[in-house]
Amino acid sequence: MTGDARSVLVERPGAHRLVTGEPPAPGPGEVRVRVHAAGVCASDREVYDGTRAAGYVRYPVVPGHEWSGTVDAAGAGVDAALVGRRTVGEGFRACGVCDRCRGGETSLCTAGYEETGFTQPGAFADYLVLPARLLHPLADDADLTAAALLEPAAVVAAAVLRAAPRAGERVAVVGAGTLGLLAVQLLAASSPAELLAVDPRTRPLEQAAAMGATVTAAPEESKELHGRYDLVVETAGAPGTARDSCLLARRGGRVVLTGMPEPGAHGIDPVHLSVSQLTVASVFGAPPAAWSYATHAFGQGLLRPAELITHRLPLTAFGEAVALVGSGDPAVGKVLLTP
Template sequence: MKAFTVTAPGSYGLVESAVPMPGPGELLVAPAAVGICGSDLELLDGRRPAPYVRYPVVPGHEWSGTVVSVGPGVTGFEPGTPLVAEGVRGCATCPRCREGRGNLCAGPYAETGFTHPGALAERLVVPAALAYRLPSDRPLAPAALLEPAGCVASGLLELGVPAAGSRIAVVGDGPLGLLAVMLSALSSPQRLTLVGRRPERIRYAATCGATDATNDPDAAGLASSFDLVIEASNAAAGAVTALRLARRGGSVLLLGISGAAAPAVDPDLISLGQLRVQGAFAASAAAWRWMVSLYSAGLFDPSPLITHQFPLTEVKQGLAVLADRGSGALKVLIQPEPELA
């Protein structure tokens, strides 16, 4: 089979490799669509922290596909079943895994596409215990975005899903921020404001369900006015902005990973405002179940965010488009099996 393999930072390309065989409790999958994101760019050039990657590796942690064959002992799946699967592979025995929060596993970090072979290949093996069936009447390609959406959902479930009529702001106009707008819109907020920086992305705000959008976080009427602020900017300044936008007694969800080496947040903003600040890392099993349920019922459709699609033979072109700030790219999909999508 063909697989896009990163052998070391700066060394990558499409190679021929053996088709993997599913072992006990595993599924062999044909990926239909694979989302690529900034984490994949970090993987390629060596910026991803060492504990969170294992070279050589096939990237691809955002994906959807169909079952090709099942390993011994697997029930509930058969060839042709459309599916997605959790990426983080928890140990299943530590306290966090026993809580159903395998995304916070205390064991060695393990995730499809970073430490285990990912979906940028014609075939992929995943544990059946982490897989979720999708209905056959729903398009398969957009389901690749359930993974990043699940990261948003995981944080919202930790905080408690916003009540109808809430005032919500999202800081960050990348795919994660726009997915946060989409999910927030499902709770029927009184106001849903996108705070972004790039006009070509802010224009997606209304499509995703925002009531308004701005590129000026200091605009009159924004400070200390939101019940919930979701930060998805991957910048330390975004966290500062999020804290300033939350009302006293409000909540702030920090999704972005800034890589900042020094503190940027004034802790007095938290204590004086009596803010509840919640972090989020990857997606819990509960978040996956929620997202699969919403997608299966047709209540969540991330397809408007898909701006570019490439075959597996053009992964490098897709990565170049993703890295080019002038390309207008939001979500770039690679389609190893485009006829399935």
């Protein structure tokens, strides 16, 4: 195999280059994946801008934690039948042996944070090497372009599993970006009596309605709905969305936070939490059970990620892709790099 494997290397905040070399070789227990597509999200923009929290990125790094591809080589001790399989894979490189990992909470691994695309080489490359135990193989006819969104779908699946929606409940989703629209799709499958989507942008609200939301509202309009919802899933990570989500919940309701706000976000009123007896949970990443849920929902057609994709760019256009993600343009949905 010739030395023509490419990858995008972010050497330090604001500085990247395309590097080439020999394809990486999988070690014992590892596989090499030929990347089909990789999603660019706000956390990749943080890596490039240098605003990601300390300890959650290690430079130089090849970003890319949302990906799909085909296994093209297997290391020692790995089932050779995996070669040729279409697949996605978990990002957290958890130790697998600490108490949290053994309890299935791999995103809380006590051995320290390691994740594909942040501290380990990611998928903005022709090839990706990762432990075979992290793979979630897909059907032979799976749409690999759409499957590149299964990482954010797994995060949403983790929120839905934590929220445990019940048929007939009133449910709200705050934020109609990639996470929010995937949440609308999964929550619509739980047969809610009402499914609200909140976002300041018109186009995402129209998409949410097409994907199962029965009510849509801008943030100002949603104030009239405070105290109405049994379950609220927050996905935006904007300065006030955690607080607003708690206000939308009824007394005794449940709130799950998935967005990642920047420092200085508005706090949640502890008096409101206590008086309303809210249950508030948070999600960071996705454990194996959430990945299984997301890939199964995708295989059954309950998740339709392809509808969220607006841009497909070559690997050489990384700079343009990052600029699109940070542009604020409402016409920009999910941006993919396609090696």
